[in-house]
Amino acid sequence: MNILIIEDEARIAHRLQRMTAEFFGNKPAQITICDSLQKGLDQVASQLPDLLLLDLNLNGDNGFEVLEHMVAASFHTIIVSANIDKAITAFTYGVLDFVPKPFDKERLFQALNRFISPSIKSDDGMKYLAVKRSGQIRLINIAEIIYIKGAGIYTELHLRNGQQELHDKSLELLQQLLPDGFERIHKSYLVNLQQAEKILINPGTRYGLQLKTGETLPIGRSKYKDLKNKMI
Structure with missing residues (x-):
């Protein structure tokens, strides 16, 4: 499984990496961190992930650009962001979940459970x-x-x-x-x-x-x- 994290704050990126690795346990997962919008776009272009964990504010760049480039892409995206006012727009782009910052392990695991369990539906009212x-x-x-x-x-x-x-x-x-x-x-x-x-x-x-x-x-x-x- 190939997991990509696009997050410009190193502390949060490594926290996401640690929690995600803990969630998948013994299941083989390659987790890559990109700390800028352009690096993230380049990584997606070179190797499509199975799952993307994406921040929306990347050193002033807009993480929505990733969604605009990959709007109907064949992978799932979980937004991890403090910009909760963007949640409705994010779901319009077809993201799997929106995890507000600050987040804890329980909330991230809830989103990751949605990734591995198709029967778990979101209550976001997707339109x-x-x-x-x-x-x-x-x-x-x-x-x-x-x-x-x-x-x-x-x-x-x-x-x-x-x-x-x-x-x-x-x-x-x-x-x-x-x-x-x-x-x-x-x-x-x-x-x-x-x-x-x-x-x-x-x-x-x-x-x-x-x-x-x-x-x-x-x-x-x-x-x-x-x-x-x-x-x-």
């Missing part, structure tokens, strides 16, 4: 997903998402207006970010249940989910029972 297209950032209201389909190393956001947007995060990573109204119904599909119409039972014990658009998506056999209970 948007940010995508990057033609060098520009676009905010997608999650209420406009009908379903998300895995597409190789990318995912496809299928929207109510009939358009599609590509996202660099996997279904597993997006499932951690999105609220409980989004349900994993198949290894390749994550659905906004507000857009679901009914469950179909097809010959051969094959299941499908009919959407309000009329489209039908497959339901994995292991997902059928939980989905049925949620749609009662």
Whole structure:
């Protein structure tokens, strides 16, 4: 596991490094510290991390520049910052958690637990997903998402207006970010249940989910029972 810390205060950076190493224990983790915005950007460009711990104020530089460059990147980001007024904006960029400074081990471990446990949802009230297209950032209201389909190393956001947007995060990573109204119904599909119409039972014990658009998506056999209970 490759973990990157971008933090300009050496004392805090090493505290994050020590606590993160303690959290992962015997699990192999390479933890790299960058003390400036540019070093952090260079490190991300040379080797994508699995997890980024990011400060927002880096010697006067804005840590949001990292998020703007990597807005739909295939890794999770936890913000560790005293700028709590930026939390809502940070979640718009799709960060996993926002840990306010000063922080203790319990609060950092809570954020790291979210990283390793997809079932733990945030209570931040996330309303948007940010995508990057033609060098520009676009905010997608999650209420406009009908379903998300895995597409190789990318995912496809299928929207109510009939358009599609590509996202660099996997279904597993997006499932951690999105609220409980989004349900994993198949290894390749994550659905906004507000857009679901009914469950179909097809010959051969094959299941499908009919959407309000009329489209039908497959339901994995292991997902059928939980989905049925949620749609009662």
